[in-house]
Each structure stands twice: as structure tokens, then as C-alpha cells.
Amino acid sequence: MYKSSTRSFPVYDSLRQAIIEQALKPGVKLPEDSIGETFSVSRTTVRSALVRLDAEGLVDLQPNRGASVAVPTIEEAHDIFEMRQCLEREVIERLCKMDAKPILKALKVHLAEEKKYLDVDTTRSIRLAGEFHILLAELTGSRILANYVNEIVSRCSLILARFAQAHSAKCGVDEHSEIIAAIEAGDADRAAAQMHQHLDGVQDRALLNPDDQDKDDVSAILARYVTPNA
Amino acid sequence: MYKSSTRSFPVYDSLRQAIIEQALKPGVKLPEDSIGETFSVSRTTVRSALVRLDAEGLVDLQPNRGASVAVPTIEEAHDIFEMRQCLEREVIERLCKMDAKPILKALKVHLAEEKKYLDVDTTRSIRLAGEFHILLAELTGSRILANYVNEIVSRCSLILARFAQAHSAKCGVDEHSEIIAAIEAGDADRAAAQMHQHLDGVQDRALLNPDDQDKDDVSAILARYVTPNA
DNA sequence: TAATAGTAAATTGTATTCAGTCTTTGTATA
DNA sequence: TATACAAAGACTGAATACAATTTACTATTA
DSSP states (O other): OOOSOTTHHHHHHHHHHHHHTTSSOTTOEEOHHHHHHHHTOOHHHHHHHHHHHHHTTSEEEETTTEEEEOOOOHHHHHHHHHHHHHHHHHHHHHHTTSOHHHHHHHHHHHHHHHHHHTTTOHHHHHHHHHHHHHHHHHHTTOHHHHHHHHHHHHHHHHHHHHHOSOOOOHHHHHHHHHHHHHHHTTOHHHHHHHHHHHHHHHHHHHTOOOOOOOTTOHHHHHHTTOOTTO | OOOSOTTHHHHHHHHHHHHHTTSSOTTOEEOHHHHHHHHTOOHHHHHHHHHHHHHTTSEEEETTTEEEEOOOOHHHHHHHHHHHHHHHHHHHHHHHTSOHHHHHHHHHHHHHHHHHHTTTOHHHHHHHHHHHHHHHHHHTTOHHHHHHHHHHHHHHHHHHHHHOSOOOOHHHHHHHHHHHHHHHTTOHHHHHHHHHHHHHHHHHHHTOOOOOOOTTOHHHHHHTTOOTTO
16 A cells, blocks of 8 residues: 655654654644654645544544544544454454464564564564564455554554553563464464453553543643642 | 545545446546546645545555556455455444344334335445445444445445446345344344355355456457457 | 733645656657 | 657646634733
């Protein structure tokens, strides 16, 4: 995809990466001018990238009010995680019907990479954890399934940024290797169960934080510092 | 979605509708200039609509070569139909876990509409057949699932335009009512089976036509009109 | 002091403009 | 006759410019 204009792609890609890696947090404004300056391109070019990110659900583009990083609600979060369960179940089911050899090879290479950067480079570690799921989807050979998984994994990052306190990527690696083991054993049911459990864990950690704080709504934050009856 | 610019939405929507209804056939060029004139907007505005349609897979946007209606390959067609089976299975599963009453009510209203325009208004009939599936997805209450189904149903229209000889929408209505009946009976398995069978039928009819002709390749078409040894 | 109205600044929406690339057509040459 | 090359035209890529809207600030008033 994204065969379109040459100049807007880097803008799109950088913004996307920044959002996924939570450098740009939910609610942050994305003014066309300043972004254009950053990348030395015109607003026209920036806009085209923003339109695309809006279509993917990572950016919220409102008429006359510009773009900002999407702020998923708790309902959307649940919706997205449920959809993710569906898509990744499909991935596992398909993989288990295929020749396991090349799949396992690719997965193990990736897992090694994950382990390598664990406790070394947090940002990279988190990215790799997400890419594990995208790799799984790509290995099915289905372009459209891979696209959907890619999109939904990105949106889950956004949810994490919004609701989770901090994210420990460590637990992920062990669970990833268990999924691989299940595929290797040819046990489709166990693989599916492992994946389900894994995603459940991610969701639980993501949505643990109960207070639905709006990170850009200053008054809501300040309200917690008001001493009652003082 | 599409909270963005006011002026580009009508362009996006019209193009989308025209593609789905097969007025714009796969491979047709979509020059920014002429589209802009049609809608009395600038190329800038048209472009933003095209970027979005490209993201949805209905339009193919190539650098320096402009936009054209996407031409799905037979491989993509199979991929998309397989994905559609997955998504609609999910829809059925979710609906069968919900309160059937309001769902059935909405479905029956829609089915009546389908029957009303059958053999009367072919274009409308085809649109309603597609919207039945979108309605099912919307009734799950999942925004993202509905979006995905919406997108994939559109792309199936494109596949039909590309590969099917002609489309008879009639068979669809009967099968739709059978799906509704299964839901009404509370028989989740049968509902799923009916849906699977229905989509299989659509796919078979769509991909029946074996000759992978390129509709915009004039020479290939003309070649068939050359009288040999004349 | 708090609320409101009015004005200025900032930001977006959209058209226009210029530059660059591809396609086509015409012409010359082998 | 076929091929290669060249110029013209058409179209897209992207920046700039102008209009419209929103936001921020200030002053005024209750």
C-alpha cells in the first residue's frame, strides 16, 4: 500500500511510529505548520499524511480544528481488543493448517531478536513485541489479514498509551515462545488458547488503570490535587 | 469517521458509490482535473478523497501516474473472500449471543426492503443486498467490526465487477431470509453454516469467469475480433 | 472579581501556481 | 517497414497564497 506521493510517506511513517511508540501521546495536537517545518515540506504534504492516519484510526481529524492523536475511549478499547482476538485467532488457525517449517524458522529468528533487546532497549523491545504479531499475520500469506492485524496492533499501542500505567514487555516474550512451541507441537487448540490468554493479559494490563483520565484535560488532572474541605 | 474536510467528502462518497455500483469499472482512470470539474472543486480536494479511497483499497494510487479504480487480481479476490468469511462468521457468532428481538426486527425491515425492489430496481437491489451484511455487522454494536465488514463488502463489489459475468441478486434475498430464520431459531451453528454457504455462493458466482481479461487493455479485446486467415 | 464582548493572532480549508514526470505523437533514420 | 529519438501535450507532485474559521487575549462592564 501507500504507493502515493513520495514526500508525504516519510511524514506519515514518522508520525505513525511516534504514535505507536507513545512519543506522541493521545490527545496531542498535530499542527500542520510545525510538522511541515519539522520535515521541511508544505502543509499540503502533511495533510495528506494526516488524512491517511485518520483513516487508520490513529489520528483524529476534525473540520476546522485540525488533527490530534486519537484518544480512544474505554469502550473503543474493548471493541478493538475484541476485534484483535478475532483476527489473531484467524491467524493461528491458518498457520496451523500450513507447513510449519518455514513459519517456525521465521518466528524463532524474531524471538531471538526479541530476547536480545529485552532489558536493553525498551523502545525497541516494545516495537519488536508488536511486530511479532504482525509477523505471524504476514506468515499466513494473506495480505489483507496482515494489514488488518498491523492496523489493530497499532491501535492497541494507542490504548496502552491512554490507559496503562507503564508497560512491561518482558512477560510478552515468554508468552510468544509458548505460542511458537504450541505451533511446533502441531497443537492448534493449544496455540489458539495460548494466543487468547496472551492477548487477554495484554488487555488486562492495558485496561487496568480505572480512572479514565483525559491526559490533555488539565482541569481533570488538577481536580485530584484539590484538598477537600480545606 | 471522515470527520475531515467538508468539500472532499461528497467527492469521496460519490466515487465510492460509483465504484461499488460498478458504474466506474476496475482499471478506469480517475484524473484529478476532470473529477474536480465535475464536482466544482480543486484538485487538492479531489486528491484528498483519492488518498482515502486508496487506503480503503478501492482505488489504486501510483506515483506520477495518478489514480484508477483498483483492479483486484484473482489471488487478491480469494484473499478478500476468505477474510470476509472470517469477519462475517464473527458477526454471526456475536449476534447469536445477543438479544435476538431488536436484531430480528431490524433485519426483517431490511429484508422487506430487499424484496420490494427485487426485479424492480436492479441497482438498488444490489446495493441493498450488500447493505444487509453491513447491517448485520452494525447490529453487533462493534464499530470496528462494522467498518471492516463495510470495507470488505465494497471490495467484493469490485471483485464482482472484475470477474463476474453478470450478477443476479435474486438468490441473495432467499439466502438472507434463511440466515434470519436461523438466528430467530436461536441456532447459532445453522446461522453460521447458512452464512458460510451464502458467501461461498457469492464467491463462486464472482470467480466463475475464468478468462482473466484486462478490461482496459484494448489490444487484448480487439485481438478477439481479428479474423484469422482473412 | 467574574463574565462577556470584541479584536488580534493562529490555524485550517481550499484554490492556484509552478515544477517535474509520463505519455503520446510525429519525424527521421537505418 | 520498423525502430529510435525528440518534442509537445497532458497529468501529477508539491509549494504558495488567500479565504474562512477557530482560538487566545484584552478590555470593558456588571
